[in-house]
Amino acid sequence: MTDTLTPGFADPVADAQACFRAVLDALAHPGRIRPVPPVEAPAPLCPAAAAVVLTLVDHETPLWVDPAAAAASGWITFHTGAATGEQARAAFAFALTLPDLALLPAGSDEAPDNSATVIVQVQSLERGARFELSGPGLRESAPLAVEGLPTDFADRWAANHALFPRGVDLLLCTGNQVAALPRSVTVRNA
Amino acid sequence: MAYVAVKGGETAIDAAHAWLNEERRGDASVPELSVAQIEGQLGRAVDRTMAEGSLYDRELAALAVKQTAGDLIEAIFLLRAYRTTLPRFGYSLPLETASMQIARRISAVFKDLPGGQVLGPTHDYTHRLLDFSLLDPGAAASAPRAEPDRSAMPRVPDILGQEGLMEADGEAAGEPGDLTREPLRFPAERDVRLQALARGDEGFVLGLGYSTQRGYGGTHPFAGEIRMGEVAVEILPPELGFAIDIGDIVLTECQMVNQFKGSKTAPPQFTRGYGLVFGFNERKAMSMALVDRAMRATELGEDVTAPAQNVEFVLYHSDNIEATGFVEHLKLPHYVDFQSELQNVRRMRAEQQRVVERKEAAE
Amino acid sequence: MTAETADPDPARRRWMSVLARAGAAEIEAGLAMCGPLPPHTVIRGPEGGLVMVRGRIGGGGGPFNLGEMTVTRCTVRTADGRVGHAYVAGRDARQAELAALTDALMQHPDWTDRLERTVVGPLAAVQEAAKADRAAKAAGTKVQFFAMQTTR
Numbered sequence: 001m002t003d004t005l006t007p008g009f010a011d012p013v014a015d016a017q018a019c020f021r022a023v024l025d026a027l028a029h030p031g032r033i034r035p036v037p038p039v040e041a042p043a044p045l046c047p048a049a050a051a052v053v054l055t056l057v058d059h060e061t062p063l064w065v066d067p068a069a070a071a072a073s074g075w076i077t078f079h080t081g082a083a084t085g086e087q088a089r090a091a092f093a094f095a096l097t098l099p100d101l102a103l104l105p106a107g108s109d110e111a112p113d114n115s116a117t118v119i120v121q122v123q124s125l126e127r128g129a130r131f132e133l134s135g136p137g138l139r140e141s142a143p144l145a146v147e148g149l150p151t152d153f154a155d156r157w158a159a160n161h162a163l164f165p166r167g168v169d170l171l172l173c174t175g176n177q178v179a180a181l182p183r184s185v186t187v188r189n190a
Numbered sequence: 191m192a193y194v195a196v197k198g199g200e201t202a203i204d205a206a207h208a209w210l211n212e213e214r215r216g217d218a219s220v221p222e223l224s225v226a227q228i229e230g231q232l233g234r235a236v237d238r239t240m241a242e243g244s245l246y247d248r249e250l251a252a253l254a255v256k257q258t259a260g261d262l263i264e265a266i267f268l269l270r271a272y273r274t275t276l277p278r279f280g281y282s283l284p285l286e287t288a289s290m291q292i293a294r295r296i297s298a299v300f301k302d303l304p305g306g307q308v309l310g311p312t313h314d315y316t317h318r319l320l321d322f323s324l325l326d327p328g329a330a331a332s333a334p335r336a337e338p339d340r341s342a343m344p345r346v347p348d349i350l351g352q353e354g355l356m357e358a359d360g361e362a363a364g365e366p367g368d369l370t371r372e373p374l375r376f377p378a379e380r381d382v383r384l385q386a387l388a389r390g391d392e393g394f395v396l397g398l399g400y401s402t403q404r405g406y407g408g409t410h411p412f413a414g415e416i417r418m419g420e421v422a423v424e425i426l427p428p429e430l431g432f433a434i435d436i437g438d439i440v441l442t443e444c445q446m447v448n449q450f451k452g453s454k455t456a457p458p459q460f461t462r463g464y465g466l467v468f469g470f471n472e473r474k475a476m477s478m479a480l481v482d483r484a485m486r487a488t489e490l491g492e493d494v495t496a497p498a499q500n501v502e503f504v505l506y507h508s509d510n511i512e513a514t515g516f517v518e519h520l521k522l523p524h525y526v527d528f529q530s531e532l533q534n535v536r537r538m539r540a541e542q543q544r545v546v547e548r549k550e551a552a553e
Numbered sequence: 554m555t556a557e558t559a560d561p562d563p564a565r566r567r568w569m570s571v572l573a574r575a576g577a578a579e580i581e582a583g584l585a586m587c588g589p590l591p592p593h594t595v596i597r598g599p600e601g602g603l604v605m606v607r608g609r610i611g612g613g614g615g616p617f618n619l620g621e622m623t624v625t626r627c628t629v630r631t632a633d634g635r636v637g638h639a640y641v642a643g644r645d646a647r648q649a650e651l652a653a654l655t656d657a658l659m660q661h662p663d664w665t666d667r668l669e670r671t672v673v674g675p676l677a678a679v680q681e682a683a684k685a686d687r688a689a690k691a692a693g694t695k696v697q698f699f700a701m702q703t704t705r
Contacts, residue, residue, distance in 0.1 A: 007596045059278055078429050246622035273621055279602040284609045284616040293691050309694040335689035345612055359614030366617045380610055381617035388619050425604055432561050435570035436624055437642025466608045468620055
């Protein structure tokens with residue numbers, strides 16, 4: 001494992017702060033696409049997914065990694081110190097295809113923050129299925145195109161949205177870009 | 191409670207800080223203290239700052255002592271604040287105090303215990319007379335050396351444990367609680383209680399320990415063993431897959447032994463209170479062990495009658511940073527609060543006056 | 554020491570423990586005697602952080618969180634692909650990087666003996682001597698109950 005290790009952020013503090021800001025902007029403005037600082041990502045992670053994982057995940061946030069992305073687990077563990085474990089206890093989940101959101105922690109009504117943040121790597125945030133987003137943070141409905149989500153995504157998201165204030169938040173990563181769907185947002189097929 | 195935002199103090203505050211710095215430096219004709227001097231020559235202040243700051247780093251603790259001109263609670267506050275800026279890499283493996291490199295090890299219950307009584311650098315036998323020779327710089331002192339006999343120094347509980355007269359240490363019950371991550375909840379288990387005591391205020395823990403000796407919930411304690419010295423810290427980094435030493439820390443440990451009459455489930459035996467603190471601080475380790483034992487009252491089927499046995503009382507008041515925050519916040523402007531109190535008192539006074547006047551008029 | 558698991562790499566554990574207790578200047582002085590070192594890339598750190606130190610309830614029971622300590626860690630890779638790690642108590646970034654570099658080189662057969670002679674061996678000897686001196690001071694304060702035995 002150790003001989004495949006590559007570095008994390010070039011400037012760990014400044015890059016992590018810039019990436020955190022990008023994620024914050026993305027969550028505050030659902031559908032807005034934000035660039036993140038570059039990172040030499042290990043396969044099969046895209047740079048944005050690698051950057052978001054480095055920024056958000058640490059030793060004290062249990063992480064679930066999609067078995068399809070297992071090749072990058074060593075890199076993730078090395079740089080974040082996160083314990084990778086079961087889906088049902090994850091604070092963060094990383095996947096190459098949308099996992100069953102119902103299997104991830106949705107928090108409780110008293111502590112809705114005890115829920116998972118799901119980082120999904122997609123093929124594109126420019127091409128693909130078109131959605132219309134509305135809800136908090138959006139004065140008017142906003143468009144979002146995603147290639148790499150399941151065809152019934154809008155229905156799956158509706159089930160998650162219905163749990164509010166419980167539910168998971170979704171970060172979509174591709175290339176060096178990130179977009180976010182907080183649990184509060186409504187997603188319609190456009 | 192209400193606070194009023196008031197502006198206009200900036201200049202006064204800047205001047206106060208400047209004066210604080212001048213005060214800390216003191217007489218400029220006297221050489222300035224270096225952090226290394228504090229680290230080397232005010233070791234007990236450094237130890238206390240690390241223990242209650244809950245951060246083992248001698249240089250940082252010495253810096254905090256310098257910065258606060260020796261106000262140790264303020265220094266502890268600085269260490270607590272500093273640690274919040276750092277990521278946590280992980281947890282050590284549980285320390286093996288049994289393999290401590292002993293600098294001091296005494297027992298008040300066995301004179302001829304295996305490994306012997308090692309006094310170490312103790313004040314115990316000094317006459318507590320001021321040493322006026324220290325007014326002038328002197329030559330470096332040097333301690334005599336002797337050939338170590340390399341005999342094992344078993345822990346006293348293990349010696350009595352062989353006879354079955356000492357309660358066992360007990361088994362691990364999963365991940366221990368962590369006060370720095372989760373808020374205090376009751377009933378608090380012994381792992382959390384020990385963490386709170388280890389970082390608790392020395393004076394508070396000493397006072398409570400003393401209270402148990404004076405009859406407030408006391409059992410008759412013996413200092414089974416006190417040991418001080420260096421212990422290796424090991425961690426298990428996932429990228430290595432095996433445990434490595436990262437260095438040594440100085441610890442003081444106390445095993446306080448108490449007679450126990452027995453209960454429905456346990457035979458008559460000795461029970462123990464446990465103390466473990468960063469650095470060389472025997473007073474704190476002993477006090478901690480007394481209070482640890484007192485807080486086990488419910489577990490051992492004893493009546494909870496005294497402050498030291500009251501887990502909530504002890505844990506809610508042992509932290510000197512929380513305590514100083516709440517006591518000292520009274521300095522903050524309470525102008526509006528006080529205005530309303532003032533009006534209240536004036537109104538009550540006026541009412542009382544009217545009652546008196548009416549009475550006089552009636553007479 | 555952890556008794557439960559067989560020790561997978563006692564030699565490496567030893568040199569890592571020696572390097573963790575050595576000052577940056579000491580390691581640097583030893584390395585300087587080895588001639589030019591192969592270039593290395595830092596993969597992680599050196600970065601400062603904390604380790605929560607755990608005690609045992611009663612001294613031998615279940616774990617409890619005693620308090621934290623400062624730790625600096627670093628991981629480097631040498632040109633031939635060997636990865637060296639360091640976790641050292643305290644806040645000396647230079648020490649952590651040099652310890653990680655030494656750890657990487659020590660795994661290389663060409664370097665093991667040379668570095669053992671100039672870096673690890675001498676540092677271990679210094680540390681052993683300091684430890685022995687502390688033990689001798691402690692032994693000097695060991696009570697010999699002569700009087701008690703003769704008057705009893």
